[in-house]
Amino acid sequence: MKVSILKRPHADNKIGLYLQYSKPVLLPSGKTTRREPLGLFLYGKKRLNPNERQHNRETEKVAETVRAQRQIEVQAGTFGLLKEGSGIMLSGYLTKASGMDGRAYSTKMAWKMMIDCVKEAGIDMPIGNLEAGHCSEFKRWMLARVKSGKWKQSTASHEMSYFRAGLRRAYREGLIQVNLVERFDTIPMGPRAKIEFLTIEELTRLMQTPTKYQGTRKVAFFAALTGLRTSEIRDLEWSDIKDFADGSAVMTYYQRKTKKTKTRYMPSQARELIGNRCTGKVFPHIIPQHHLNTQLRRWALDARIDKHLTMHCMRHTFATLQLAAGTPLHVVSDMLDHSSIKMTEVYAKILDEAVAEATERIRIDAPIEQPAPLRLVKS
Numbered sequence: 001m002k003v004s005i006l007k008r009p010h011a012d013n014k015i016g017l018y019l020q021y022s023k024p025v026l027l028p029s030g031k032t033t034r035r036e037p038l039g040l041f042l043y044g045k046k047r048l049n050p051n052e053r054q055h056n057r058e059t060e061k062v063a064e065t066v067r068a069q070r071q072i073e074v075q076a077g078t079f080g081l082l083k084e085g086s087g088i089m090l091s092g093y094l095t096k097a098s099g100m101d102g103r104a105y106s107t108k109m110a111w112k113m114m115i116d117c118v119k120e121a122g123i124d125m126p127i128g129n130l131e132a133g134h135c136s137e138f139k140r141w142m143l144a145r146v147k148s149g150k151w152k153q154s155t156a157s158h159e160m161s162y163f164r165a166g167l168r169r170a171y172r173e174g175l176i177q178v179n180l181v182e183r184f185d186t187i188p189m190g191p192r193a194k195i196e197f198l199t200i201e202e203l204t205r206l207m208q209t210p211t212k213y214q215g216t217r218k219v220a221f222f223a224a225l226t227g228l229r230t231s232e233i234r235d236l237e238w239s240d241i242k243d244f245a246d247g248s249a250v251m252t253y254y255q256r257k258t259k260k261t262k263t264r265y266m267p268s269q270a271r272e273l274i275g276n277r278c279t280g281k282v283f284p285h286i287i288p289q290h291h292l293n294t295q296l297r298r299w300a301l302d303a304r305i306d307k308h309l310t311m312h313c314m315r316h317t318f319a320t321l322q323l324a325a326g327t328p329l330h331v332v333s334d335m336l337d338h339s340s341i342k343m344t345e346v347y348a349k350i351l352d353e354a355v356a357e358a359t360e361r362i363r364i365d366a367p368i369e370q371p372a373p374l375r376l377v378k379s
Contacts, residue, residue: 003071005063006035007042015042017063019070024128036070038063091115091124093175094166109289114159117142127175130167132183138163139184153190160187195350196307197316198224200324209303213295218273219283220296223314225270227322227336230289230311231256236282241266243277255337262337319347 006020019036040059043052098111118124121141123134142156164181171179198206203224211217219233228236232253240252249271252263274282286292293310300309307313315336322332333344 001074003067003074005067009044010041013044015044017041017059019067021074025074038066088127088175089124090127090130091118093127093170094118094163097166097169098162110158111162114162117159118163127170128177130176130180132178132180135163135167135180136184139187142187153187157187157189195316195346196309196313197320197350198305198307198309198313200321202303202305202307203317203321206300206303206305209299211299211302213299215283215285215287216292216295216299219286219292220311220314222270222273222283223311224317224321225267225273226251227315227318228253229255229257229315230286230292233283234281234286237280238278238282241271241277241282243271247271258337258339260337264335316347319344320351323347323351 002022004020006018008016008018010016017038017040019038021034021036024034025036040063042056042059045052048056094111094115098108098115118138121138123130123138125134139160142151142160145151146153146156164186167176167180170176171181207217207221219230222228222233223230226233232255235256236251236253241249242252243249247268249266249268250263251266252261254261287295289311296309296311300307319332319336322335323329329344329348330341332347333341336344338344
């Protein structure tokens with residue numbers, strides 16, 4: 001990139017001096033421009049006195065020295081040279097980054113939520129202008145939502161992780177000058193959230209409770225019977241299901257999280273649930289995840305189940321019911337497509353805690369110690 005000196009006449013018959021860049025640069029002030037004022041001037045009169053001529057000669061030397069130094073800095077990459085595309089708005093860039101192929105639907109929705117927060121927090125600006133101070137302000141904005149009770153800390157932690165992922169990518173592409181994620185801390189997850197699941201009695205009561213959300217009922221029941229994630233259910237097609245003459249069936253599905261394809265038997269009750277064979281998607285009209293969760297909780301309240309249920313809780317329910325029925329831990333781990341059996345052990349621990357809690361539910365309202373036997377006293 002070339003750096004040159006630009007002369008611009010002023011109204012007072014003086015000439016202002018500027019540095020002109022052949023490509024936009026980011027000035028220390030945060031402004032993106034191709035012209036940088038030097039704060040120097042020349043006398044522009046036709047007839048100059050000796051002092052004015054001396055001033056012009058010295059000022060031009062100073063301007064040339066600054067220009068040469070800036071040219072060296074630009075070539076070395078130590079000045080604010082902006083790559084083409086750095087003028088894109090932060091929200092626009094993050095939207096582009098969130099649309100990468102292969103991402104789960106729920107992940108894309110989480111990116112969208114983070115991008116909406118960027119706009120609401122007031123840090124949406126040309127990405128080349130973004131500084132560590134803006135990122136720290138965004139972090140404070142998120143923590144304020146946690147403090148007010150609008151968010152859980154885990155939500156803020158997840159959204160911040162997506163924001164930092166976008167910044168790392170922008171830095172790799174040269175759209176920002178420094179690795180901003182090193183200039184501010186992330187948000188810790190905080191205490192592990194309680195894993196909600198339904199007992200067999202609660203699941204039965206839920207399925208027997210009438211609801212107007214028939215689509216949600218079908219998807220939730222299928223998830224509880226198979227343990228599939230909502231994204232896997234959303235992608236499931238009839239061509240992925242193979243029926244056999246004896247009434248059994250197997251299903252092949254793609255795991256977006258592990259990026260692997262898995263084939264396993266489909267429970268007979270799940271096969272009955274989806275009905276006669278068709279073409280295309282098995283569940284063609286699944287609504288967005290947050291709407292599914294909202295409808296599931298409303299349905300659970302109708303069933304007198306006071307738990308914070310989500311669609312992922314149906315997967316937790318599948319795991320705990322399998323273990324409670326005596327299915328070996330390694331088998332359940334394989335059915336859940338866990339990469340490590342330690343992930344499945346969490347459900348075994350939950351069951352142990354539930355059993356320990358249940359032992360205290362029966363109490364007899366009577367003295368624990370046996371009263372001392374009566375003794376005859378001689379008078």
